[in-house]
Every structure is written in C-alpha cells, then in structure tokens.
Amino acid sequence: MTYRREETVQIPxxxxxxxxVDTLAVRAGQIRTDQLEHSDAIFPTSSFVYGSAxxxxxxxxxxxxxxxxxxxxxxxxxxxxxxxAAMEGGERAVxxxxxxxxxxxxxxxxxxxGDHVVCSRGVFGTTNxxxxxxxxxxxxxxxxxxxxxxxxxxxxxxxxxxxxxLETPSNPLCEVADLGALxxxxxxxxxxLVVDNCFCxxxxxxxxxxxxxxxxxxxxxxxxxxxxxxGGAVVGPHKLLEEVYAFLRSAGPTMSPFNAWVFQKGLETLxxxxxxxxxxxxxxxxxxxxxxxxxxxxxxxxxxxxxxxxARAQQSGFGGVLSFCLKGGREEAWRFIDGTRxxxxxxxxxxxxxxxxxxATTTHGRLSPEDKERAGITENLIRLSVGIEAVEDLKTDLxxxxxxxxx
Ligand SMILES: *Cc1c(COP(=O)(O)O)cnc(C)c1O
Numbered sequence: 001m002t003y004r005r006e007e008t009v010q011i012p013x014x015x016x017x018x019x020x021v022d023t024l025a026v027r028a029g030q031i032r033t034d035q036l037e038h039s040d041a042i043f044p045t046s047s048f049v050y051g052s053a054x055x056x057x058x059x060x061x062x063x064x065x066x067x068x069x070x071x072x073x074x075x076x077x078x079x080x081x082x083x084x085a086a087m088e089g090g091e092r093a094v095x096x097x098x099x100x101x102x103x104x105x106x107x108x109x110x111x112x113x114g115d116h117v118v119c120s121r122g123v124f125g126t127t128n129x130x131x132x133x134x135x136x137x138x139x140x141x142x143x144x145x146x147x148x149x150x151x152x153x154x155x156x157x158x159x160x161x162x163x164x165x166l167e168t169p170s171n172p173l174c175e176v177a178d179l180g181a182l183x184x185x186x187x188x189x190x191x192x193l194v195v196d197n198c199f200c201x202x203x204x205x206x207x208x209x210x211x212x213x214x215x216x217x218x219x220x221x222x223x224x225x226x227x228x229x230x231g232g233a234v235v236g237p238h239k240l241l242e243e244v245y246a247f248l249r250s251a252g253p254t255m256s257p258f259n260a261w262v263f264q265k266g267l268e269t270l271x272x273x274x275x276x277x278x279x280x281x282x283x284x285x286x287x288x289x290x291x292x293x294x295x296x297x298x299x300x301x302x303x304x305x306x307x308x309x310x311a312r313a314q315q316s317g318f319g320g321v322l323s324f325c326l327k328g329g330r331e332e333a334w335r336f337i338d339g340t341r342x343x344x345x346x347x348x349x350x351x352x353x354x355x356x357x358x359x360a361t362t363t364h365g366r367l368s369p370e371d372k373e374r375a376g377i378t379e380n381l382i383r384l385s386v387g388i389e390a391v392e393d394l395k396t397d398l399x400x401x402x403x404x405x406x407x
Contacts, residue, residue, distance in 0.1 A: 013086070021087050021203055022271040029082025029264070031075050042261040043075045072249050076257040080264040081233070084223070087202040087267065088215050090235035094245050095260055099198065099218025100126055101253035102232030106216055107131075108251075109243035110192050111162055113139030118156045120147040120166040120177065122375055124196065124218075125363060127165075147177050148307065150185070157189045164189075167196040168205075169311070171349075172323040172359050172383040173376050174298045176307035179314060183211025192240075198222070198350070203274040204317045214240060221350025222320070224266040225273050229259040273352065273388060277320030280394065281386040285322050287395060293332075293405055295325040295380065321349055323359075323383045330379040332405055333358050337382065339404025342389075342397040349385035354394055357383040 016028055033041050048067040050056040058064035067073050077095050085093035096102040107130070111117070119131055121144045131142040145152040147170050164186050168177040179195065186193035194214045195207035201222045207215050217223060219231035232255075234244045248254055255263075278301075285299035300311035301318035311318055326332045337345055337356050344355045347362050357363060364377045372378075386394070 013082075016086065021206075024083065024086040025203075025271050026268045028086035029079045029084075031079045031082075040079060040261065040264055041076070042257055044257045045074070046070050070257065071252055071254050074257050074260070076264070077255050077260040080255070080260040080267075083264055083267050084202070084217070084219075084233050085235055087270075088197070088235040089202070089206050089208050090215065090241075091238045092241040093233050093235040094241055094248060095219075095255035095263075096232040096234065096248065097253040097255055098230045099124075099196075099216070099220055099232040100130065101248075102216040102218070102234045103127055103130060103196070105244050105247050105251075105253065106194055106214055106234050107135060107140070107163075108247045109240065110194075110214075111135070111140050114160060115140050115162040116158050116160045117142040117163045117165060118153060118161055118191075119144055119164075120168075120170065121145060122147055122170040122173065122175065123165070123167050124171065124198075125366065127167075127196070131165075147175050150178065150181055153182065153185060157185070157191070161189055161191050163192050163194055165194045165196070167199065169199050169300055169319055169321070171199065171321065172298070172357070172363070172381065174300050174305070174319070174322060176300050176311045176314065178310055179205075179207055179210040179212060186213070187211070199319050199321060200315055200317075201270060201274055203271045204278070204319060205315045208236065210314065213237070219263045219266075221348075222274065222277075223263055223270065225270065225350060225352055226266065227348065227351045227353070229262045231255050231259045231263055274317060274320070276388040277386055278317035280388065280391045281320045281322050281384075282318060283391045284384065284386055284394060284398070288322075288324050288398075291402065293326055293402055295327050298323040320386045321383065322386065323381055325378060325380045326382065326405070328380055328405075330358075330360065333360075333380050333382055335404050335407075336401040339401040339407075340397050341400055343384075343394070349383075351385065352388045354387035354389060354397075355385045357385075359383055 047069050059066050081093040081095050119142050143156040145156050166177055183193050192213040195212045197215045198218045198221050214236040217233040282301040285297050288294050289297045299322040346355045347357050359377050360379050
C-alpha cells in the first residue's frame with residue numbers, strides 16, 4: 001500500500017472486521033501520519049490550513065472532506081471516536097467534553113418540546129438534575145421508574161414518549177435491567193432506547209447489539225481508568241449521530257485533542273483492566289458476604305443476587321462496583337470508612353485505585369429521606385469501586401475498617 005505524504009492514514013476498518021473487543025481496543029481508529037509512528041500521534045491544534053484558496057473553499061463548502069477547526073473535527077478526537085465506536089459495535093461515535101455533555105447532546109439531538117422521557121430512578125445524580133430541571137424547562141417531561149420493573153416502564157409510556165433512558169447495572173445497588181426486553185418495548189412505542197454504559201464499558205456489555213439505539217459514556221470513569229481527564233462519548237447509527245454531531249458543532253461541548261489522546265491510550269488497556277476489576281470485585285463480594293459485621297452484599301456476581309442469571313446472559317463480567325450494608329447505621333459506616341488506610345475516600349469510580357463512598361451523605365445526599373428509602377440508600381450502605389490492587393492487600397485494608405468497628 002502506498003501513502004501520500006500529505007495525508008494521514010487510517011488503518012482500514014475492513015482489516016479489523018470481526019475481531020474481538022480486545023483487539024479493537026488496541027488497534028481500531030488509529031490515524032497514522034507520514035512519520036509512521038507506532039504509537040498514536042496527538043494533534044493539539046485549534047485549526048487547519050489549506051493548500052490553496054480553492055481548497056479552503058471546497059472544505060468549507062463540504063465538497064472536500066477534511067479538517068477545518070477543532071470544534072468540528074480533530075484527528076486525535078476522531079481516532080478516539082473510531083476506537084470506541086468499533087468497540088461498542090456502533091456505526092459512529094462522537095466525543096464530548098464530559099459524560100454529562102454526551103447525555104445533554106443526545107437529549108437535544110433526539111428530543112423536542114412536548115416530548116416525554118421515561119428514565120430509571122437510580123440514574124447518576126446529575127442526569128436526574130438534567131431531566132428534572134433543565135429538560136423540563138424546555139418542555140420535555142420525564143417520568144422516573146424502577147429499573148427492573150418492566151410493568152412500570154410499560155405503564156409510564158405515553159403517545160409522546162420519545163426516549164427510554166437507563167443505566168445498568170445501577171449505582172450503587174447493582175440492579176440489572178433486561179436490555180432486550182426494554183429495547184422491544186422502546187421499538188413498540190416508537191421511542192429511542194438510550195443506555196449509559198459507563199459501569200460495564202463495551203468490554204462487558206454491548207447494548208447496541210441488544211437493541212439499544214444509542215450508548216452514552218462518561219469516559220472519565222473506566223475508559224480512562226486512571227483518573228486523569230473528564231470526557232464522554234455518544235455511540236450509535238450514522239443517522240442519529242449526525243444530529244448529535246450537528247449540535248456539538250454548533251454548541252461546542254467537544255473533547256479536547258489532549259483528552260482524546262489520553263482516552264485513546266486508556267482504551268488500549270481497558271479489556272485487561274476490566275477483567276482485573278471484575279476478578280477483584282467478585283472475590284471481595286464473596287469475602288464480604290462471609291463477614292459477621294456485614295448484613296447484605298449487592299453484587300450481580302453473587303448467586304443470591306435477584307438478577308444474577310440476567311447479568312450472566314447480558315454481560316461478560318459483573319463489573320467493578322459493589323455495595324454492602326454493615327450492621328448498624330451511619331456511625332458504623334463512617335467508622336469503617338475512616339478505619340481503612342489505603343483505599344481512597346472519594347465519590348469517584350472506575351479507577352485502578354479502589355475507592356470507598358458513603359452514598360447517603362455524598363453521591364445521594366441531596367435525595368429526600370423518602371427518595372433515599374425508595375432507592376435503598378440506607379445509612380449503613382457503603383459502596384466500593386474495586387481497583388486493580390492485589391486483592392489480598394484490599395482485604396488487609398478493609399479488615400482495618402472491620403477492626404475499627406470493634407474498637
Ligand atoms: C460520572 C457519570 C456520569 C457523568 O459523567 P461526567 O464525565 O462526570 O460528566 C454519567 N453517568 C454515569 C453512570 C456516571 O458515573
């Protein structure tokens with residue numbers, strides 16, 4: 001194959017067809033320049049130049065494809081987009097400045113005033129605010145339903161329902177929604193099914209293959225996995241993504257080239273990181289389940305979990321997030337958290353470093369007492385985002401938490 005010096009060269013998609021997500025994570029989407037670099041180049045430039053006035057006119061007129069300005073397109077950002085699209089099995093991806101920008105852009109692209117949304121109750125707190133406060137202000141009403149209750153989803157649908165939105169597994173109680181059933185419901189209702197795939201990533205779950213119309217991501221979590229950048233992505237068919245892209249191009253919450261480069265490199269290790277997260281989380285869930293001080297463990301990998309079989313069928317691993325209730329209340333939960341020494345006390349998740357959170361007073365602190373009770377966010381609940389440290393060392397640190405309970 002010959003490369004023209006002026007061109008950047010993208011490895012043909014057809015060369016990777018049918019390859020596994022492990023391979024796509026490393027190889028898909030790379031744009032190689034005439035320097036023939038082995039790793040991925042970064043293009044930190046706001047704009048691009050042309051060979052002639054005529055070429056500039058052709059670019060602006062849309063007669064010639066190519067870059068104009070990095071709010072529209074940038075090669076590093078396109079490389080990340082190509083990689084995440086291939087991994088999700090989507091026709092196209094659009095990268096965004098954050099996970100929330102991905103969700104907002106999807107809403108603006110798919111919805112108009114008078115439309116109605118059905119959304120699972122346990123979604124990320126800011127997603128809730130987006131629907132309840134901002135979308136409502138622009139004439140889009142949202143009904144919240146229990147994630148796993150198909151009858152409730154069905155009953156909430158109205159003639160003007162245009163979107164079903166959900167996260168699965170849920171945060172922090174690890175409930176699992178039946179994506180196949182919800183996609184059939186969405187199709188029968190002429191609505192789009194939008195899935196926030198942040199917790200599983202395409203390594204563990206590919207919602208588009210199960211019938212979802214759009215997948216959104218907070219790349220801030222597992223896709224980076226090392227806590228460096230904030231970003232997001234929307235993945236789906238060309239037809240819908242063209243609308244998302246048009247909004248981003250006009251409104252501006254695009255991803256920076258530097259962040260795209262970090263995420264692109266992050267994706268290369270995503271499959272092996274996800275397997276390490278899953279192995280550690282399952283081992284800790286089983287271990288916590290045996291502890292006298294623990295009342296309940298929430299993790300879909302446990303056979304006692306109500307959607308264990310569904311999770312086995314729908315996901316290729318159970319994920320890195322688990323929650324558990326201690327015997328007692330807030331005092332015990334805080335004492336346990338403060339007793340750990342290595343594990344980070346933070347609301348962040350999806351990192352190689354294990355984190356511990358008290359949802360009732362942090363991530364879910366703004367919920368009313370009734371909403372907390374309905375969502376199962378009790379004062380004795382603790383969430384772990386299990387990292388990739390040696391599991392024996394995580395047990396050692398968690399045992400310091402258990403020791404603090406007895407002190
Ligand atoms: C963090 C998160 C978001 C928001 O992403 P940002 O990158 O923080 O904007 C959306 N959904 C889920 C499930 C998240 O965990």
